[in-house]
Amino acid sequence: MPEGPSIVILKEEVEQFSGQKIIAVSGNAAIDIQRLQDQTIRSFKTWGKNFLICFDDFTVKIHLLMFGTYRINERKETTPRLSMLFSNGELNFYTCSIKFLEGDVNLHYDWSEDVMNENWDPENAKKNLEKVPNVMICDALLDQDIFSGVGNIIKNEVLYRCHIHPESLVGKIPKDKIDEIIDESSVYSFEFLKWKKQFELKKHWLAHTKKTCLRCDLPLIKKYTGKKKRRSFFCTNCQNLYE
DNA sequence: AGTCATGTTGACGA
DNA sequence: CTCGTCAACATGAC
Numbered sequence: 001m002p003e004g005p006s007i008v009i010l011k012e013e014v015e016q017f018s019g020q021k022i023i024a025v026s027g028n029a030a031i032d033i034q035r036l037q038d039q040t041i042r043s044f045k046t047w048g049k050n051f052l053i054c055f056d057d058f059t060v061k062i063h064l065l066m067f068g069t070y071r072i073n074e075r076k077e078t079t080p081r082l083s084m085l086f087s088n089g090e091l092n093f094y095t096c097s098i099k100f101l102e103g104d105v106n107l108h109y110d111w112s113e114d115v116m117n118e119n120w121d122p123e124n125a126k127k128n129l130e131k132v133p134n135v136m137i138c139d140a141l142l143d144q145d146i147f148s149g150v151g152n153i154i155k156n157e158v159l160y161r162c163h164i165h166p167e168s169l170v171g172k173i174p175k176d177k178i179d180e181i182i183d184e185s186s187v188y189s190f191e192f193l194k195w196k197k198q199f200e201l202k203k204h205w206l207a208h209t210k211k212t213c214l215r216c217d218l219p220l221i222k223k224y225t226g227k228k229k230r231r232s233f234f235c236t237n238c239q240n241l242y243e
Numbered sequence: 244a245g246t247c248a249t250g251t252t253g254a255c256g257a
Numbered sequence: 258c259t260c261g262t263c264a265a266c267a268t269g270a271c
Contacts, residue, residue, distance in 0.1 A: 227261085
């Protein structure tokens with residue numbers, strides 16, 4: 001379900017509850033969620049795949065992991081991890097990771113690392129990549145401390161668009177291609193957002209889950225690459241391997 | 244029906 | 258202590 005763009009959609013959908021007081025709270029989260037009773041939500045934020053509910057002195061960090069879901073003004077059959085009731089509706093989260101962050105949320109996150117944040121800084125990403133020359137680009141793109149919000153779909157689409165083999169080593173990739181990868185990680189994330197909202201995300205996949213290269217018509221390779229061993233779809237003819 | 248997947252954390256052993 | 262591996266979590270699509 002969730003790469004960065006999906007969490008941005010979540011944030012947009014719950015804005016109706018920003019500024020609202022939580023009049024009832026329940027759920028099976030491992031932490032003391034009763035702390036939220038009568039608290040007023042000051043803002044919603046996202047950092048990559050992290051959804052943040054900000055209060056005066058603390059923040060609730062929600063990560064949907066692979067299977068997390070949510071419902072707005074609806075309920076599922078199963079017990080929610082966290083359910084919040086407001087005077088104007090309710091918000092329910094299921095099968096997700098929920099933690100507290102204390103104090104100012106800005107002390108917990110570097111917003112320049114989030115490819116969808118207004119403070120996203122490509123130069124910062126470039127510096128971070130220079131620190132890991134021996135890492136495969138498929139792993140680097142999934143590193144949330146470099147490309148916060150990028151997930152496996154975005155990884156595959158960015159590498160295909162940039163003609164880069166996923167097992168290329170960061171330090172061996174030409175500088176101009178590094179710049180292109182960094183730029184495309186943000187550009188594609190916003191295209192992902194647009195297409196996801198139109199319920200036509202999959203229609204626009206060029207490589208992810210595809211069998212054939214649309215450029216040269218040769219079969220795409222499916223391989224679990226890098227230390228993260230996440231599946232990659234790529235064309236050995238059209239994507240250059242730098243090693 | 245079984246397999247697999249848009250993800251992360253923490254335990255464990257070498 | 259650090260590194261790598263893997264189990265755990267848990268749902269829905271095919």
